[in-house]
Structures are given as C-alpha cells and as structure tokens.
Amino acid sequence: MxxxxxxxxxxxxxxxxxxxxxxxxxxxxxxxxxxxxxxxxxxxxxxxxxxxxxxxxxxxxxxxxxxxxxxxxxxxxxxxxxxxxxxxxxxxxxxxxxxxxxxxxxxxxxxxxxxxxxxxxxxxxxxxxxxxxxxxxxxxxxxxxxxxxxxxxxxxxxxxxxxxxxxxxxxxxxxxxxxxDLPPKWFTVVQPDCHVSTATVFSHKDLTRDTRPIKVAAFSQGGTRNDCEPLVRKLYPEVDNALIWLKKFNDNARMTGTGACVFAPFNSEGEARAVLAQAPDNLPGFVAKGVSRSALFEHLPE
Structure with missing residues (x-):
C-alpha cells in the first residue's frame, strides 16, 4: 500500500x-x-x-x-x-x-x-x-x-x-x-489464545542467555532456534499446543519473538493457505508473504 x-x-x-x-x-x-x-x-x-x-x-x-x-x-x-x-x-x-x-x-x-x-x-x-x-x-x-x-x-x-x-x-x-535479501517464502502465522508478557520472559531465571554468537552465513546451515521458545512453551500451554499442531505440517514451525504467535514457512501461497484452513477455531491467523523491503521504504528520507 x-x-x-x-x-x-x-x-x-x-x-x-x-x-x-x-x-x-x-x-x-x-x-x-x-x-x-x-x-x-x-x-x-x-x-x-x-x-x-x-x-x-x-x-x-x-x-x-x-x-x-x-x-x-x-x-x-x-x-x-x-x-x-x-x-x-x-x-x-x-x-x-x-x-x-x-x-x-x-x-x-x-x-x-x-x-x-x-x-x-x-x-x-x-x-x-x-x-x-x-x-x-x-x-x-x-x-x-x-x-x-x-x-x-x-x-x-x-x-x-x-x-x-x-x-x-x-x-x-x-x-x-x-x-x-531473503528467499521468497509464504508464512502461515497463528495466534494462540494467550498474551505473553515480554518482561516476564526476559526476566525469568530459566531463560537461556549464553548462546554462542554465530555469523550470518551460519543461518542457512541450520541449527538456529528461538531461545525464548522452550520457556514460553512451559509457561504458556497454549503456545505449546499451537506448535505441536503446526509442526504436523512443517517441522520448521517455531515461535516468533517472545510469542505468542507461531509460524511456519512454505514455498507457495496455496500451501500456506491450505494449512491455515485446517486450523482449529481457537487458532486464528493469517497468511503473508515475506518481503525484503516494506512499502514504507519509499517514504524514507534520503
């Protein structure tokens, strides 16, 4: 837009x-x-x-x-x-x-x-x-x-x-x-019925805080994760259940940020929408395409 x-x-x-x-x-x-x-x-x-x-x-x-x-x-x-x-x-x-x-x-x-x-x-x-x-x-x-x-x-x-x-x-x-510039992907994003407190997650004693830094190139080799995800899954069963469901369609499903939304990447819009169509009633969501630049880019000052 x-x-x-x-x-x-x-x-x-x-x-x-x-x-x-x-x-x-x-x-x-x-x-x-x-x-x-x-x-x-x-x-x-x-x-x-x-x-x-x-x-x-x-x-x-x-x-x-x-x-x-x-x-x-x-x-x-x-x-x-x-x-x-x-x-x-x-x-x-x-x-x-x-x-x-x-x-x-x-x-x-x-x-x-x-x-x-x-x-x-x-x-x-x-x-x-x-x-x-x-x-x-x-x-x-x-x-x-x-x-x-x-x-x-x-x-x-x-x-x-x-x-x-x-x-x-x-x-x-x-x-x-x-x-x-990221490879083009479509994402199914679903929202568990809970509100995750970022402050609670980042202040929790069980949060992993010592992951070894990696280089950009290492991302494509796999092995990355969301360090907040194990803790949030333990504190919020709704997030855990959403990930269990979404991983049935794509094992690369994971949580974004400190949650609560979880997502899975797909190669086409049709695949992503087919998954969302099967979501249970307590998992509303949306399908979106990943972009390297947002529409806001054209309104940035020089």
Whole structure:
C-alpha cells in the first residue's frame, strides 16, 4: 500500500501537506532468536533475523496546523497516552521543537488494527515506526533516517527495523541492522489464545542467555532456534499446543519473538493457505508473504 498523491497549502505561515497519507505498518517474524548475553542495564544482547511481511495494520495520517494529536482506532484496552503511535508523534514533535522548529505540528491519525497485541510480530513497534516516517514527511521536517531510527529506539528495541524498512540481520538489542535479501517464502502465522508478557520472559531465571554468537552465513546451515521458545512453551500451554499442531505440517514451525504467535514457512501461497484452513477455531491467523523491503521504504528520507 502506498500513499495517495500529496498536496500542500499555506497554513499559518507554513506549508503543510494536507492530503491523507495511507501506509501499511507491516508485521515481522523472528526467523530465529539467540540471546548471547545480558548487559549491565538489564537489556539482552541478541542475534536474530527480522523477516518483514506484506501484511499489517493500516494507518491514515492528515496533518494539522494547531499542534493537536488526534488518534482514532478500532483498538481497545490501551490508554491514549500509552499508545505507541501517540508516544511516537509526541517524540517527533519534541525533536522538531528542539531543533528550533516553531510550527504547531499536529495530526489526525486513524489506525485500522489487524495485528494481535502481545504476539511477537511487532505490531506496536511497526505502528510507531510508521508514525515517525509518515509525520516526518507530512510535517516536512527532513529528519534523516539514522536520526529517526535513534528516536525510534527510545520507544522500543524493535522500532528501528521497521523504520529501516528492510528485512535484516540484527544484533545488539536489535538495533544493529544489516539489510538482507531473503528467499521468497509464504508464512502461515497463528495466534494462540494467550498474551505473553515480554518482561516476564526476559526476566525469568530459566531463560537461556549464553548462546554462542554465530555469523550470518551460519543461518542457512541450520541449527538456529528461538531461545525464548522452550520457556514460553512451559509457561504458556497454549503456545505449546499451537506448535505441536503446526509442526504436523512443517517441522520448521517455531515461535516468533517472545510469542505468542507461531509460524511456519512454505514455498507457495496455496500451501500456506491450505494449512491455515485446517486450523482449529481457537487458532486464528493469517497468511503473508515475506518481503525484503516494506512499502514504507519509499517514504524514507534520503
């Protein structure tokens, strides 16, 4: 999905883009997740491959010249001030003010939410990243991509990969990114009926934290895994049952992130959809194609 044709008009002494900008905030999968250590600040060092998908939430942005931020969505249970979209927009407002921009930058934002919360597929982080990129364009701030990624990191470790808009090899806490062109695959993704707490998983005494680092080339040789998966399967039987079911169709099925979603790769859309069609009623899901670049790429600043 791409933006509509943009136009602008002169408002209160500034040119403001006024036509709506409609963007896809894509999901991601962790094709593997190794935890290689723990930093003094409590954050975990990791290695992973982020696979972006052609499926996600849809956000619509319209610029305002009065400084107000209005968010409407079909998402319930999240306070306005806690929503990552609002936090991202406020962070961008603050960055603009800190750089000497005196305009009253605002926006009307509409969220069509389809990605599950607490699923390990990056829905909130992707929404935040899309907000930063979209408002940087609408407000004509011309903040460069590295600066946007740094701002995104302050909102969450997964935000930078969505701003970068490329599937990637990641290290550090997930912010050290090397873009990858991955073989085309279709993925069946299902959501167990539980909400996995990332904080609970990363603070648990039984979490593996000493996996030996590998090189990028080693991924294609196999032997990778998700270090969070054994613990989550023990703590959340719903995840365990989902993986048992999905592995009947593909033994390479695994959990993404800290869960709860699990996925399996297939060579064709037909294979992936045939599996999803057999999912039990308590395992809703979707089929998506892996992409090396998301549609957000074309809206990134130079």
């Amino acid at each position: 791409t933006a509509s044709v943009l136009s602008s008009r002169f408002i209160s002494g500034s040119w403001i883009v006024t036509d709506p900008l409609v963007l896809l905030a894509p999901a991601k999968l962790n094709l593997f997740l190794h935890i290689t250590g723990r930093r003094n600040d409590g954050y975990h060092q990791l290695q992973t491959i982020f696979q972006l998908l052609d499926y996600g939430d849809t956000l619509t942005f319209r610029a305002r010249a009065d400084g107000q931020l209005n968010l409407s969505s079909n998402l319930t249970g999240v306070n306005y001030s806690d929503n990552l979209i609002v936090r991202a927009a406020r962070a961008l407002q603050a960055a603009a003010q800190a750089s000497g921009n005196s305009r009253r930058l605002g926006a009307d934002i509409q969220l069509d939410k389809v990605l599950p919360m607490g699923g390990g597929i990056g829905g909130g982080s992707s929404d935040a990243a899309t907000t930063l990129v979209a408002l940087n364009q609408l407000w004509q701030l011309n903040i460069d991509k590295p600066s946007l990624m740094s701002l995104g990191l302050s909102l969450g470790a997964d935000v930078p990969v969505f701003i970068n808009a490329c599937s990637a090899w990641a290290e550090g806490v997930g912010e050290q990114l090397t873009a990858l």
